[in-house]
Amino acid sequence: MTSDFSRRHFLLTSAAAGLAPFALGLPAARAAAGGTVTLRLGDDLSNLDPAYRVGTIEGNILRAVCQQLAKFKPGSLDWEPDAAKSIKQNSDTEIEFELNPGQMFHGGYGEMTAEDVKFSFERFTKPDKTGAMVPYADDFAALDHVEVTGTYTGKLILKNPAPAIWTIGICDASGTILSKKAFEALGDKVATQAIGTGPYLFKEWKAREHVILAANPDYKGADTAPFAEMTLKPIVENRTALLALMAGEVALTEADVTAEDELAKAKANGIESLKIDGIDYTWIGINVEKGPLADLKVRQAIRLGIDVQSILDGAYGGKVGRANALLAPALLGYWAEAPVYNRDPAAAKALLAEAGQTGIALTFTCLNDAISQATAQIVQANLAEIGITVTINAIDPGAYWAMGSGDASKDLDLTLIPYTSKFDPGFQTQWFVSAQVGVWNWQRWKNAEFDSLHKEAGSTLDKAVRQEKYVRMQQLLDESASCVWITHGAHLFGYAKTLKPVMLPDGTDWQLRDFAPA
Amino acid sequence: MSDAVGIIWRRVLTGALTVVGAITLLFLLIQFVPGDLASILYGPRVTDALRASLAERMGTDQPLPVQLYLFLSHAVRGDFGTNVISGRPILDEILGVLPNTLALALSALGLSLLIGIPLGALAAVRPGSLADRILGALSVVLITTPSFVVAILLLLVFSLALDWLPVAGAGTPGDPVDQLAHLILPTTALAVGWIGYLARLVRASLLEVLAEPHVRTLRAYGVPEWRVILIYALRPALIPVIAILGMALGDLIGGALFAELIFGRPGLGTLAYNAVVSRNFAVVQATTTVIVLVYVTANIAVDILSGAIDPRFRRTAGEEAR
Numbered sequence: 094m095t096s097d098f099s100r101r102h103f104l105l106t107s108a109a110a111g112l113a114p115f116a117l118g119l120p121a122a123r124a125a126a127g128g129t130v131t132l133r134l135g136d137d138l139s140n141l142d143p144a145y146r147v148g149t150i151e152g153n154i155l156r157a158v159c160q161q162l163a164k165f166k167p168g169s170l171d172w173e174p175d176a177a178k179s180i181k182q183n184s185d186t187e188i189e190f191e192l193n194p195g196q197m198f199h200g201g202y203g204e205m206t207a208e209d210v211k212f213s214f215e216r217f218t219k220p221d222k223t224g225a226m227v228p229y230a231d232d233f234a235a236l237d238h239v240e241v242t243g244t245y246t247g248k249l250i251l252k253n254p255a256p257a258i259w260t261i262g263i264c265d266a267s268g269t270i271l272s273k274k275a276f277e278a279l280g281d282k283v284a285t286q287a288i289g290t291g292p293y294l295f296k297e298w299k300a301r302e303h304v305i306l307a308a309n310p311d312y313k314g315a316d317t318a319p320f321a322e323m324t325l326k327p328i329v330e331n332r333t334a335l336l337a338l339m340a341g342e343v344a345l346t347e348a349d350v351t352a353e354d355e356l357a358k359a360k361a362n363g364i365e366s367l368k369i370d371g372i373d374y375t376w377i378g379i380n381v382e383k384g385p386l387a388d389l390k391v392r393q394a395i396r397l398g399i400d401v402q403s404i405l406d407g408a409y410g411g412k413v414g415r416a417n418a419l420l421a422p423a424l425l426g427y428w429a430e431a432p433v434y435n436r437d438p439a440a441a442k443a444l445l446a447e448a449g450q451t452g453i454a455l456t457f458t459c460l461n462d463a464i465s466q467a468t469a470q471i472v473q474a475n476l477a478e479i480g481i482t483v484t485i486n487a488i489d490p491g492a493y494w495a496m497g498s499g500d501a502s503k504d505l506d507l508t509l510i511p512y513t514s515k516f517d518p519g520f521q522t523q524w525f526v527s528a529q530v531g532v533w534n535w536q537r538w539k540n541a542e543f544d545s546l547h548k549e550a551g552s553t554l555d556k557a558v559r560q561e562k563y564v565r566m567q568q569l570l571d572e573s574a575s576c577v578w579i580t581h582g583a584h585l586f587g588y589a590k591t592l593k594p595v596m597l598p599d600g601t602d603w604q605l606r607d608f609a610p611a
Numbered sequence: 612m613s614d615a616v617g618i619i620w621r622r623v624l625t626g627a628l629t630v631v632g633a634i635t636l637l638f639l640l641i642q643f644v645p646g647d648l649a650s651i652l653y654g655p656r657v658t659d660a661l662r663a664s665l666a667e668r669m670g671t672d673q674p675l676p677v678q679l680y681l682f683l684s685h686a687v688r689g690d691f692g693t694n695v696i697s698g699r700p701i702l703d704e705i706l707g708v709l710p711n712t713l714a715l716a717l718s719a720l721g722l723s724l725l726i727g728i729p730l731g732a733l734a735a736v737r738p739g740s741l742a743d744r745i746l747g748a749l750s751v752v753l754i755t756t757p758s759f760v761v762a763i764l765l766l767l768v769f770s771l772a773l774d775w776l777p778v779a780g781a782g783t784p785g786d787p788v789d790q791l792a793h794l795i796l797p798t799t800a801l802a803v804g805w806i807g808y809l810a811r812l813v814r815a816s817l818l819e820v821l822a823e824p825h826v827r828t829l830r831a832y833g834v835p836e837w838r839v840i841l842i843y844a845l846r847p848a849l850i851p852v853i854a855i856l857g858m859a860l861g862d863l864i865g866g867a868l869f870a871e872l873i874f875g876r877p878g879l880g881t882l883a884y885n886a887v888v889s890r891n892f893a894v895v896q897a898t899t900t901v902i903v904l905v906y907v908t909a910n911i912a913v914d915i916l917s918g919a920i921d922p923r924f925r926r927t928a929g930e931e932a933r
Contacts, residue, residue: 138697139652139696139697140696140697140698147652147653147696220660221664223664224660224664225658225660225661225663225664226660226661228652228653228656228657228661229656231656281698282698284696284697284698284699285697285698299707299784300697300699300704300707300708300877301707301708301877301878301881301882302780302781302784302877303780326779326780326875327875327877328779328780328875329872329875329881330872330873332763332873333766333778333779333872333873333874333875334779334875336767336770336771336778336779337778337779337875339771340770340774340777340778342777342778342779342780343779489888490651490888490889491644491645491646491647491650491651491888491889491890492644492645492646493646494646494650494651494654495645495646495647495650497650497655497657498647498650498657498659498662512654512655524655532655533655
């Protein structure tokens with residue numbers, strides 16, 4: 094009796110649940126510009142504490158919710174005062190600021206004062222409660238302390254001249270000003286709750302479903318929030334996100350660069366596209382300490398044996414530009430005259446013969462994503478033609494990035510390495526210094542001149558001098574033949590024509606507070 | 612009655628041992644996984660001090676038996692610790708997404724039964740007919756077509772071309788109609804393989820029952836054919852289907868991962884997947900424990916249900932218990 098009843102009940106319920114949606118005629122959701130807008134995030138948030146943020150997603154949100162002393166102008170690397178009424182560099186080691194009065198923190202945490210600036214910045218200079226420095230400590234490595242001279246005034250006292258502190262520290266997410274009072278009251282909850290004074294309030298974060306930012310009615314700045322509400326929806330898969338854009342569920346998404354033609358075709362349906370050349374850098378690192386690779390001629394032969402253009406065409410669909418040196422064209426220190434090494438198997442073989450090397454067998458280590466594996470296969474085929482046997486070792490990110498500890502890099506031969514950049518060239522060159530051997534310098538190339546140039550270029554404010562030094566550093570890297578540069582990448586966005594997105598010139602830093610209806 | 616209670620206790624005990632065994636095995640396997648959370652999260656920014664700090668907060672700096680003891684002793688109280696990245700209790704993170712995954716897996720199971728059983732029955736009542744051959748071919752197509760291909764086709768047709776159903780997400784919390792709309796496509800994509808499999812299973816089982824003497828007797832007595840099939844043949848023919856329901860649910864929970872990724876749905880699968888990729892072992896342990904618990908519980912329930920329906924099962928289990 095009981096089992097009869099259960100089965101019938103179950104069947105009826107299943108039938109009802111299965112058929113009901115078909116009878117409802119459900120409309121698809123639409124992203125509405127003007128009052129509200131829905132944007133796609135590539136992943137969910139992880140940690141909203143600026144010192145422990147995991148990626149650019151948190152940084153993008155923090156810059157919309159919080160203020161900095163100065164911020165980048167829309168789409169530009171030039172900066173302008175934000176929370177500061179005025180900010181100026183008095184000397185190589187002193188930056189003076191005065192805050193605008195009346196900037197109130199969300200949630201009733203009071204007015205922003207110079208004490209909040211001191212608290213927010215000095216967190217990066219001291220060990221945290223576990224005794225470790227915060228992950229983003231390097232962003233304020235040059236900061237000695239913040240001197241509070243009044244309720245709204247203070248000075249950043251630096252240990253040494255540090256031009257990078259503007260672009261990496263003050264204007265980036267590490268420079269967002271927190272409420273000391275809120276931080277002390279919330280404790281570990283600052284990881285999930287952003288309290289700021291910016292144009293948007295952090296209204297809601299439903300893990301893996303959405304983040305909602307709402308216009309801050311108390312915002313005192315000139316650039317008030319253009320949208321009443323901004324919903325950020327995490328969608329991990331790029332293809333799904335593109336379909337969501339086409340279906341009108343989101344008004345903006347980043348897409349694979351190979352989707353450029355597809356997006357162009359969607360223009361008739363009100364979809365626009367935006368492509369920004371990247372400043373990141375992907376290269377093939379050659380371990381200069383390992384077996385035959387210790388011979389410069391072998392490294393030069395490998396450089397001439399690899400067809401970079403084929404990699405760009407085959408692995409990236411021909412949609413990204415070629416890198417010829419470490420620093421991208423948009424950055425200070427760009428080496429415009431860097432040599433372009435086109436494939437020359439005959440010359441490569443001649444170099445191997447000169448080196449007296451035959452039967453070389455190498456391992457090519459890379460991440461296990463599609464682009465990296467396609468690159469590895471092209472390199473394998475290229476080098477086979479000059480007599481070098483390559484075995485591909487494609488591994489997942491966990492195992493790959495673990496090679497940055499315990500001197501694991503000593504066993505690498507050739508490695509495809511994708512790094513992200515910051516706007517100061519010193520952030521990029523730091524990974525190639527001698528002290529990074531055994532850590533993140535997987536080429537294990539050491540050069541005393543490079544090391545001292547890195548130090549000098551990072552502590553002078555003269556742009557012309559810095560430009561010269563960074564170019565020289567790239568020349569030294571080029572002479573070492575320890576790197577085969579592939580690309581600086583590119584970022585492609587599809588967006589509804591009703592939206593005007595604003596990005597910094599790297600394509601990864603979104604200026605959400607400047608997004609507006611078109 | 613005492614036999615039945617004994618059987619249930621025996622199943623529950625076996626289930627508990629399975630859960631503990633699975634957790635222990637996972638603990639051991641994790642020791643061989645290269646990589647650490649800090650390196651993946653912060654890349655070149657990571658320092659040894661930061662690595663040590665995160666390891667300490669996750670408890671991974673402790674000896675393995677201590678880690679295992681701490682995990683089990685906390686887990687039985689429903690405490691899976693705190694996610695060191697977000698600072699949230701791991702249990703809250705799991706409970707936040709578990710309903711989405713269960714809704715997806717259960718609706719896919721329901722849809723599979725709803726379509727698979729009639730298809731199988733239809734094929735079995737006319738064996739060798741054109742309908743049987745078509746349904747046989749259709750079943751094979753459904754079983755062999757990769758679910759992600761089905762998922763993409765469904766998105767292209769029902770979301771883009773027809774604009775009937777949404778592409779991504781799980782729907783607005785508190786809006787059941789929207790949530791249902793977001794469930795239709797992933798449910799269909801996930802259920803497709805099982806529809807084909809159940810249709811094959813029901814066809815074979817029903818054919819077997821229809822050839823049994825009691826069916827011949829019923830027909831000889833002039834019982835209408837629809838009654839013979841629906842009342843006297845289909846019921847025993849469904850016993851094998853019930854027996855695999857637990858396994859089906861486990862498979863669908865595991866398979867939910869692809870649906871969650873393709874349809875951008877928050878769920879247990881994506882939570883576990885991201886935790887594995889980022890080597891967030893505390894979250895991996897917790898999500899795996901919950902998945903194993905759901906799987907084991909479903910199998911115990913199916914065993915009990917099978918015992919209630921099929922006297923042969925009850926008898927065999929009773930003999931095993933003695």
